[in-house]
Every structure is written in C-alpha cells, then in structure tokens.
Amino acid sequence: MSILTWARTHSPWLIHFNAGACNACDIEVVAILTPRFDVERFGALLKGSPRHADVMVVSGSVSRKIRDRLKRIYEQMPDPKFVVAVGSCAISGGVFQDCYNVMEGVDKIIPVDAYIPGCPPKPEAILDGVVKLLMSAGY
Amino acid sequence: MSNLLTTLVAVLFFPGLSFILTYALWCQWVSRKAAARLQNRQGPLHTGWQGILQPLADFVKLLVNEDITPAAADKPVFNYSPIAVFAIPLAATFLIPIQSLTNLRGWEPIASFEGDLIIVLFLMSVVILAVFLGGWSSGNVFGAVGATRAALMMLAYEIPLSLVVVGPAILAGSLQISEIVDWQVASVNAFLRAPDIQGLAVAAVLFIGVVIYLICLLAELELRPFDISEAETEIVHGWQVEYSGKKLALLNAGHDVKMVLAAALMTSLFLGGPAGPILPPFAWFILKTTFCVLVLTNLSVLFARFRIDQMVAGAWKYLVPLAVLQVMAVVALSGVI
Numbered sequence: 001m002s003i004l005t006w007a008r009t010h011s012p013w014l015i016h017f018n019a020g021a022c023n024a025c026d027i028e029v030v031a032i033l034t035p036r037f038d039v040e041r042f043g044a045l046l047k048g049s050p051r052h053a054d055v056m057v058v059s060g061s062v063s064r065k066i067r068d069r070l071k072r073i074y075e076q077m078p079d080p081k082f083v084v085a086v087g088s089c090a091i092s093g094g095v096f097q098d099c100y101n102v103m104e105g106v107d108k109i110i111p112v113d114a115y116i117p118g119c120p121p122k123p124e125a126i127l128d129g130v131v132k133l134l135m136s137a138g139y
Numbered sequence: 140m141s142n143l144l145t146t147l148v149a150v151l152f153f154p155g156l157s158f159i160l161t162y163a164l165w166c167q168w169v170s171r172k173a174a175a176r177l178q179n180r181q182g183p184l185h186t187g188w189q190g191i192l193q194p195l196a197d198f199v200k201l202l203v204n205e206d207i208t209p210a211a212a213d214k215p216v217f218n219y220s221p222i223a224v225f226a227i228p229l230a231a232t233f234l235i236p237i238q239s240l241t242n243l244r245g246w247e248p249i250a251s252f253e254g255d256l257i258i259v260l261f262l263m264s265v266v267i268l269a270v271f272l273g274g275w276s277s278g279n280v281f282g283a284v285g286a287t288r289a290a291l292m293m294l295a296y297e298i299p300l301s302l303v304v305v306g307p308a309i310l311a312g313s314l315q316i317s318e319i320v321d322w323q324v325a326s327v328n329a330f331l332r333a334p335d336i337q338g339l340a341v342a343a344v345l346f347i348g349v350v351i352y353l354i355c356l357l358a359e360l361e362l363r364p365f366d367i368s369e370a371e372t373e374i375v376h377g378w379q380v381e382y383s384g385k386k387l388a389l390l391n392a393g394h395d396v397k398m399v400l401a402a403a404l405m406t407s408l409f410l411g412g413p414a415g416p417i418l419p420p421f422a423w424f425i426l427k428t429t430f431c432v433l434v435l436t437n438l439s440v441l442f443a444r445f446r447i448d449q450m451v452a453g454a455w456k457y458l459v460p461l462a463v464l465q466v467m468a469v470v471a472l473s474g475v476i
Contacts, residue, residue: 006199007195007196007197007200008203010185010193011193038180040175040180040182040183041182041183041185042185043185043196047376048371048375049380051380051381052387076207078206078207078384
C-alpha cells in the first residue's frame with residue numbers, strides 16, 4: 001500500500017449535503033459524530049466547506065430545484081472525491097419516486113460510490129457503509 | 140567549521156525545523172485526543188498506535204489533493220499567504236530556548252539577542268496580517284467576513300497579551316527570552332533556599348498574568364470560545380473557506396506551529412522554560428509545552444462561542460485594565476521606581 005493511499009483512506013473528511021431530505025437521514029448522519037459511534041476513530045471529520053472535504057454524504061430525494069446546486073457543490077470539491085448516498089430517497093427517490101419535481105436518485109446527477117439503504121438508515125449502517133467505502137479504496 | 144555544522148544541524152534538524160514540525164503534529168494529536176476523551180469519545184484510533192499518525196495522514200492527504208484557486212481570487216496574495224501563515228510562526232520558534240547541542244544541560248536558542256521577545260510578539264501579530272490578506276483575497280464573502288473578524292479580534296487581544304508579557308521582562312530586567320528563563324531559574328532556586336513573602340507575592344502577581352495570557356492565547360489560536368473568525372456553523376471556516384489541497388495543508392500546519400509557539404512562549408515566560416531537575420532541557424520543554432496544550436484544549440472544550448462584540452467588549456473592559464494593574468503590581472514589586 002503506498003503512502004498516498006494510506007493517507008487518503010485514513011483521513012476522509014466529510015461534507016453533509018441535504019438535497020431535500022425530511023431531516024431523518026440528516027439526524028442519523030449527525031449521530032455518527034456522537035460519542036456512541038464516533039466516526040473520528042477512522043480519521044473522519046465533518047467539515048463545513050466543500051473545498052476541505054473528500055467525501056460528500058448526500059441525503060434526500062434530489063428535487064429539480066436543488067439539482068444544479070448539488071452539481072455545483074460537487075464540482076467545488078477537490079479531487080479525489082467520493083459520494084455516499086444515504087437513505088432510500090437518495091438512492092432512488094424513495095416514496096417520492098414518481099413525483100413531478102424529483103430526480104429519483106443522486107446518481108442521476110453525480111457519480112455515487114456507496115449506497116446506504118434505509119428510511120432512515122441506522123447510524124451503524126452509515127458507519128458500516130463509510131468503512132466499506134474506505135476498504136474498497138484500499139484501507 | 141564545527142560551529143557552522145552545529146548551526147546547520149540546529150536549524151534543520153534539532154531543535155529547528157524537523158523537531159518543531161514533528162512536535163507540532165504531536166501537539167495536534169494530543170489536542171484532538173484530549174478533546175475527544177473529554178467529550179467521552181475515542182478520537183483518532185486506527186491510524187497508528189491510538190491514532191498517533193492521524194495528523195500526519197491528514198497533512199499528507201491534503202498535500203496531494205487537488206489544489207484549487209478560485210477564479211474570483213486575487214491569485215498572488217491567495218497563493219502566497221498560506222506560506223506566510225506557515226513560515227512566520229516557524230521562524231519565531233527559533234528564538235525560543237529548547238536545548239543546546241553542545242551542552243546537555245544548556246538551552247540557548249538558535250538565535251538570541253537583546254529584544255528578541257519583541258520580535259516574537261511582532262511575528263505573532265504579523266501572522267494575523269497574512270490571515271487577513273488570505274481571507275480577503277479569496278473572493279468569497281465568508282472569507283472576507285472571517286478575515287475582518289480575525290483582524291477585529293486582534294485589536295482586542297493583542298494589547299493585553301503584549302502588556303502581560305512585559306511583566307516577567309520587567310522582573311528579569313531584560314527583553315531577552317533566555318535571560319528571562321535564567322532569572323526564573325535563579326529566583327526559584329533562591330526562593331527554595333530561603334522562602335520569603337516577596338517571592339510569594341511575585342508568584343501571585345505572575346499567576347494573574349498567566350490567566351490573562353491563556354485567555355488571549357485562546358483568541359490568538361482561534362480556539363473554541365473565540366473561534367469567531369472561523370465559526371464553522373455560521374461562516375463555514377471563515378477565512379479558510381476557499382483553501383484546499385496543499386495550501387490548506389500549510390494553513391493547518393501553520394496553526395499547529397502557532398500552537399507550539401504559544402505554548403513555548405508561555406513555558407519560557409511563566410513556567411521556567413526548559414529548566415528542571417534530572418531530565419535534559421528538551422524533555423522538560425516537551426513536558427511543559429504539552430501541559431500548556433492540554434490546558435488550552437480543556438478550556439476550548441469547556442466553552443461555547445462568544446459573539447464578536449462580546450469578545451471585543453470583554454477584552455477592553457476586563458482584560459486590558461487587569462493587564463495594566465498586573466504591570467503596575469509588577470513594577471511596585473520589582474522596585475524599579
């Protein structure tokens with residue numbers, strides 16, 4: 001394992017993007033920072049600015065209104081970057097699937113590296129998804 | 140020749156560049172781990188033993204990440220200010236006594252002259268200028284707001300900080316950091332031989348100085364109660380908002396070096412510098428500065444963020460008068476007048 005892969009997989013800084021979620025997934029995403037789950041064990045920190053982040057955690061069925069913003073924030077992140085879709089809405093649109101204003105999934109707009117199902121997914125599931133993504137990147 | 144060689148080793152390896160950079164990474168780990176344990180978390184755990192390599196992993200990752208310069212940024216200023224933020228505190232650490240290479244019990248700094256305390260204070264304030272330019276030139280509204288807040292905070296904490304530092308200098312009768320350390324060692328030894336009320340009074344007055352100095356350091360290092368200029372939740376990292384890749388790596392490393400400098404200055408002025416029984420000076424330096432970092436971390440975990448007006452008003456209403464009183468008490472005790 002090269003030192004670059006080691007450094008990248010051991011320091012995934014997250015940015016959380018709400019693309020029209022009902023707040024349930026967002027609360028579960030924030031829960032992985034709490035003492036019980038503590039994602040900082042794997043070197044992950046929640047960052048405010050997309051310029052500082054490596055992994056974008058997206059929740060919510062992407063509405064047409066937020067589509068361009070999602071793409072723009074994604075393009076503001078420095079390479080190499082990863083996207084994790086959290087919750088049924090972010091994967092496929094969930095219960096809003098056939099709505100006129102919904103894009104039916106994050107992967108219609110930007111490439112997604114990990115899907116975490118659930119409505120909302122448990123914090124354990126989100127943590128498991130993040131660790132599996134790091135494993136596939138060569139952790 | 141051997142003199143030149145010693146100087147080169149001192150500047151490049153120990154106690155110069157390499158030592159300070161490694162020590163800065165250590166301080167970041169201590170700070171993060173202590174903050175995590177105080178919040179009942181584990182902190183970095185899987186990167187090396189107990190996550191001790193976490194700051195190194197962050198640094199290497201940021202160095203090799205894509206380096207974005209926004210189209211709206213003022214490019215030369217935006218690109219060079221991270222170098223200044225990193226290099227200026229690093230240069231100031233060369234004036235702090237850590238360890239002599241020729242004498243195991245000695246601690247003369249790499250560069251030392253009458254008035255180097257003023258130079259260190261000057262360099263600590265110049266960093267804020269680089270911060271201001273970096274945030275202002277980024278072409279981002281959050282960056283500009285963070286930059287003006289950083290400059291405004293400096294107006295509040297810089298004066299009590301400088302006043303308080305004058306206290307030990309008056310007592311030692313010198314503006315040279317190594318002479319202030321020598322004065323502390325001499326007066327502590329004298330006090331241990333023959334305890335008197337004068338010594339206790341000096342210690343009590345200097346303790347007020349330490350408290351003011353710590354509060355100012357929290358603002359200087361943009362730690363929790365005074366992280367107004369980066370305020371993640373309201374202005375998304377303030378002046379650093381547009382920085383990525385190796386510029387952000389330099390900014391983070393610069394913050395850690397500034398933390399080392401602040402802890403080292405506190406050690407040199409108030410805690411007896413690198414002097415101590417049995418162990419060599421650099422070991423005492425590491426022990427004392429790590430203690431200072433732990434105190435700063437504990438304070439920053441304890442408090443919630445103040446507003447900028449509360450911070451500036453509080454500094455001018457309470458810290459400045461207290462610092463002036465402390466200087467007056469020091470002058471009265473030292474018998475200069």
